[in-house]
Amino acid sequence: MTDYIQATVDGHIGVIQLNRPEVANALNRQMVDEIVQQLEKFDQDRAIRVIVIKGNHQAFAAGADIEEMIDDTPFSLEQLNQFAVWDRIRLIKKPLLAAVNGYALGGGFELVLHCDLIIAAADAQFGFPEVTLGVMPGAGGTQLLTKMMGRQKALEWIWLGERMPAEVAYQYGIVNRLVAPELVEEETMRLASQLATRAPFAMKLIKEAVDAAFDLRQEGMTVERKNFYLAFSSNDQQEGMQAFMEKRPPSFKGD
Structure with a gap:
């Protein structure tokens, strides 16, 4: 039994539905554990x-x-x-697709970036607002976005913490397909159905080879995590998160 996701099977397609609607599917630690455990179950199911x-x-x-x-x-x-637990997502061998409506922010954006293909609504929004809380992405965001956008653009978006329109994400190759909001799930399942007709073993080998070309080195992930932890020693982190909880603008002092 799971508290925060729903898992279903449609033919050869395993579907994970994020299910914390009361908080816009904000990812708590238990929810991430449930997602990854279900990914591994689907990955092991022939x-x-x-x-x-x-x-x-x-x-x-x-x-x-x-x-x-x-x-x-x-x-x-x-x-x-x-x-x-996030490292285990990168060990999933089968094609992993994200269907994005509305917004994918912070850890939600990182979860999307861990997927192989992304289908998004034309009005979807992405972003890393962590800087407005006095912290930074910690589950791979600095590494994955930089690989996709390049250093300068990744810095701009992560430093500003602004929301990235789906069209911009599409232009930079982050999003594979843009569709009308009401067609996101239909298009995702259509693409998933196409992929499910391909030779499964060849698909796994292709993913492994492409990931090797992408070359996401562990050293960069380690630096990101060290700095994420370090941010929690600052007064700005306390101010940023307290301001978020109190629904007011933060006042950062730089310490």
Whole structure:
């Protein structure tokens, strides 16, 4: 049984529905655990050839659960080692598709970037607002976005923390296909059905080879995580997250 996702099977396609609608599918730690455990189950099921992750019509995922993180420290985060579970997503061998309606922010955007193909609504929005909380992406966002956009553009979007329109994401090759909002799930399942007709073993080998060309080195991920933890030693992190909880603009001091 799961609390925050729903898993279904449609032919050879395994579908994971994010299911915390009351908080726009914000990702808490249990939810990430459930997602990854289900991904691994689908990956090990020979009847499943393609995996789809989707949110709802309002949002894919709003980001991390700030209330869960507000009292964290670098020490508690190091002890928790919460990003180890994210590493397991990169071990999924089958095609992994994201269907994005609404917005995918923070950890939600990182989950999207961990997918192989992304189908998005024309009015969808992406972004890393962590800087407005006095922190930074920690589940691969700095590495994955930089690989896709290049250094300068990735810095601009991550530094500003603004929302990226789907059209911009499409222009930079982050999104594979843009469709009308009401057609996102239909187009995703149509593409997944096409992929499910291809030779499964060849698909796995192709994914492995392309990922090798992408060359996501662990050193960069390690630096990102160290700096993510370090941000939790700052007063700005406390101010940013407290301001978020109190629904007011933060006042950062630089310490």
